[in-house]
Amino acid sequence: MTSPMRLVHATEILERLPAAVSRLARIDAKRCTLPLFHDNDSEVFHETVVPDLASYKWIVINLSGGKDSEAMLFYVVSLADALGVPRSRIVAVYADLGRVVWGQTREYAEAQAGMLGVRFEVVRREKGDLLEYVLDKNARRRAEGKTGGKAVSWPSGGARWCTSDLKISPVTTLITRLVNEADPAPDHRLCILNCVGIRAEESAKRKMKTVFAPDPANWRVTPLTAKPARPATRTGPADPGREERKGIPHGRREVDRWLPVFHWTASEVWDEIRHSRLPWHWAYQYVDRVSCPMCFGAGFDNWALAAYLVPELAADYLDAEIRTGTTFTTAASMAQVIAAAKHLPPPLSTLPWDRTTPVRRS
Numbered sequence: 415m416t417s418p419m420r421l422v423h424a425t426e427i428l429e430r431l432p433a434a435v436s437r438l439a440r441i442d443a444k445r446c447t448l449p450l451f452h453d454n455d456s457e458v459f460h461e462t463v464v465p466d467l468a469s470y471k472w473i474v475i476n477l478s479g480g481k482d483s484e485a486m487l488f489y490v491v492s493l494a495d496a497l498g499v500p501r502s503r504i505v506a507v508y509a510d511l512g513r514v515v516w517g518q519t520r521e522y523a524e525a526q527a528g529m530l531g532v533r534f535e536v537v538r539r540e541k542g543d544l545l546e547y548v549l550d551k552n553a554r555r556r557a558e559g560k561t562g563g564k565a566v567s568w569p570s571g572g573a574r575w576c577t578s579d580l581k582i583s584p585v586t587t588l589i590t591r592l593v594n595e596a597d598p599a600p601d602h603r604l605c606i607l608n609c610v611g612i613r614a615e616e617s618a619k620r621k622m623k624t625v626f627a628p629d630p631a632n633w634r635v636t637p638l639t640a641k642p643a644r645p646a647t648r649t650g651p652a653d654p655g656r657e658e659r660k661g662i663p664h665g666r667r668e669v670d671r672w673l674p675v676f677h678w679t680a681s682e683v684w685d686e687i688r689h690s691r692l693p694w695h696w697a698y699q700y701v702d703r704v705s706c707p708m709c710f711g712a713g714f715d716n717w718a719l720a721a722y723l724v725p726e727l728a729a730d731y732l733d734a735e736i737r738t739g740t741t742f743t744t745a746a747s748m749a750q751v752i753a754a755a756k757h758l759p760p761p762l763s764t765l766p767w768d769r770t771t772p773v774r775r776s
């Protein structure tokens with residue numbers, strides 16, 4: 415179970431911060447009381463949880479090249495500076511998904527970390543990128559005699575293996591490497607903070623996540639308290655939460671997962687980025703979210719726009735569809751997407767401000 419000693423009240427942090435750290439000044443001290451786990455139906459849902467960064471040997475920042483993780487990086491580095499935690503303890507990690515992301519994503523992530531003097535690591539699935547994984551899975555399933563619906567091997571909302579197998583799992587191997595690097599004494603467990611840049615307003619499912627908890631991916635037996643209670647929904651009854659189980663951490667490490675920008679709005683994220691003066695990804699000229707352009711959750715208009723902007727990627731998806739005899743989503747095929755892209759007018763910038771306007775720190 416996570417030790418409350420590794421959490422500090424935001425009021426305490428405010429007293430220790432220079433006023434210049436603009437984002438932190440927005441913390442509402444009245445809403446910063448703890449317990450660890452929020453109740454989605456109550457005010458506590460809005461609390462701001464701030465771990466005591468000084469109590470961690472490593473602070474791992476999951477950097478995707480997108481806006482949320484970029485804002486998180488700057489926020490956590492600012493917080494670490496203000497609390498006197500050396501930047502050498504911060505490690506930015508980029509999980510490389512290969513050709514399925516927008517071009518230059520890795521370069522943007524590396525530049526963002528580099529400009530803040532933060533160590534940058536790249537991890538990836540060793541046996542190939544997402545499309546190669548789809549082909550492997552499909553071949554395996556066909557070899558097992560599964561055809562039709564059972565042969566479908568693309569990631570989806572209900573089978574999000576792209577995140578677990580291509581992002582979370584490789585990052586866990588980095589965490590193991592960091593533990594080995596620090597080489598804790600045999601009777602000592604290293605504390606690591608794993609920071610993930612997801613936001614509640616992105617989806618109803620994300621809203622259910624806990625801001626600060628033992629990292630489920632890094633415990634041998636996950637503490638059940640990592641899963642919060644669920645209120646009743648239109649489709650199901652309330653889940654009062656599970657019985658508490660202590661959980662068993664790995665032998666040499668204890669990892670907490672923190673979602674630093676969980677309650678931020680998109681405009682707060684952009685404010686932070688503009689204040690940071692870090693470069694933001696070029697694809698934001700055209701899309702609101704920079705992740706995989708052909709992500710199953712993006713929707714037809716975004717797929718068509720992506721096929722217009724990166725036709726070579728659409729061609730690779732089409733090739734994988736032909737080879738597997740399946741479509742990349744149940745909603746549409748890549749052939750339909752490519753056909754729609756041919757009729758698109760040149761896309762307009764979606765940025766809510768003029769990129770040429772100089773940004774000044776207030």
Ligand code: SF4
Nearest residue numbers: 576577705706709710
């Ligand atoms: S953006 Fe979509 S397809 Fe890409 S890893 Fe995330 S969930 Fe999977």
